[in-house]
Amino acid sequence: MINRTQIQLELDKLYRSDSRKIFATLVRLLGDFDLAEEALHDAFLAASKTWLTEGIPSQPVNWLISAGRFKSIDRIRKDKTAQRLLRQDPSKTESEEFNEDQYDEYLDDDVLKLIFTCCHPAVNPEIQIALTLREVCGLKTENIAQAFLVSTTTMAQRIVRGKGKIRHSAIPFELPAKNELNQRLDAVLLVIYLIYNEGYLATSGTSLLRIDLSNEAIRLATLLSELIDDSEVNGLLALLLFQDARKAARVDSAGNSILLENQDRSLWNAKQVQTGVHYLNRAFEGSYGVYTLQAAIAHEHVRAKEYTSTNWAAIEAFYRNIISIEPTAIFRLNHAVALSMVDGPESGLQQINALLLSNELKDYTFLYCAQGEMLYRQKRYTDALNAFSYAHSLTNQAAALQSIKCRMDEIKQHIR
């Protein structure tokens, strides 16, 4: 005879490992986030009672899905609000023959559909991020709000707006058509990249309460690479793994950030780098793009035994390749930095000046940091100081302010 504690342990385990899959399938079956969420909770509640007398079923995930679905149909019969949320005719859902095996093969596809729905380009990008974290990763609204340094109400408004948009404009829960897949995948990759970036910047922040968004992003990218065979998915995953491998070395014991050149490379996570290399190699087997190339650059950084042995020529070549695909100002800036490391600060400054003339990054702190760095290398100390001082005035990000200040103090010593 099974007891209550054993069932609770099993249900906790199932919740952690499979609740998002079950949720995704319920979203497909019921056509609505809110109905699916209620059904998910009803299903786990029902399991905690029924399994006590009937034992744990052989296919608990499928059991939970069908329990959730039936509970929801019950609710829809009684509740007007629920009726309005339901997209398809409830009688149609009901008449489908129940077969516990039927869900298995769809589980993964349903998660993928959920990702594409949350990242639909008709949804505001900020809301795409919030929805993905809540619906796909299962994070609480409160935690997402903390991670993005906004109030819970603000974050709740974003999520409600997103769910309302999906419901009212009838964004379907489906995989994009083949001819749209690449474009739609770009939106998904961007969301994951932005989630990672938010987590990356947060590590230098002060709040220990904030959830680790970089881990969530890596989890999402790993999930995506299991579900979809695409070079850029693997490229993005490799990029995140390489960046994240340096995590332990990026911040000192006082919480101040440490520049790449000063980091203790023995603290880098070698195992994670190895995993990254695996995905990078896979990415290069197919038709790769900017994420893969950025991963290749991150790889050059992590493979260098010390900063001075960084292969800048390889990095410069990768950036040239990136610019040929996507000539954005940020990539051109990065290319300028790499070029200055290969051909000297003069050629880097030429590119920086071209960027300054185009006005595209005129409020971008790191443009002036890069300029200051090159001027410093040319021993033009006053000009360098001016550049850094302007960079300082453009940001309020703690880590950036601190590293700029550090550089300025260093330069001042040359002027005295």
Next chain:
Amino acid sequence: MKYAALVYYSEHTMSQLTQAEWDALNQECMACGEDLQQRGYMLGGQALQPVQNATTLRVRDKQLQLSDGPFAETKEQLAGFYLLEANDLNEAINLASKIPPARYGSIEIRPVRELSTQDNEHYQQSLRSVI
């Protein structure tokens, strides 16, 4: 689902087209409408005359107020509308992307709101479900 596809473009930009180009675009629009109608996706729609022929009215304190011109001065002006029948937003996007002026201006897709005597979906949305 019913969707309105609202066609916007800059009348100024369109005025730069030659007569032949303008006629060709109009022919394209006619063909597009006929095709959508034949395939059962279009419930109605119309092209509109330029905003200089628009009249805007308001009723305030039971008084009718009239003014010459459109409701709002914008970069792009409402130039026509389609009422589409589609399964979901993706299908509506697919249909609307074939509307010829999409190449010049923008098409705004709006799901139609069905009026009912009570329990109409309100603008205020509850946050309770997500906190």
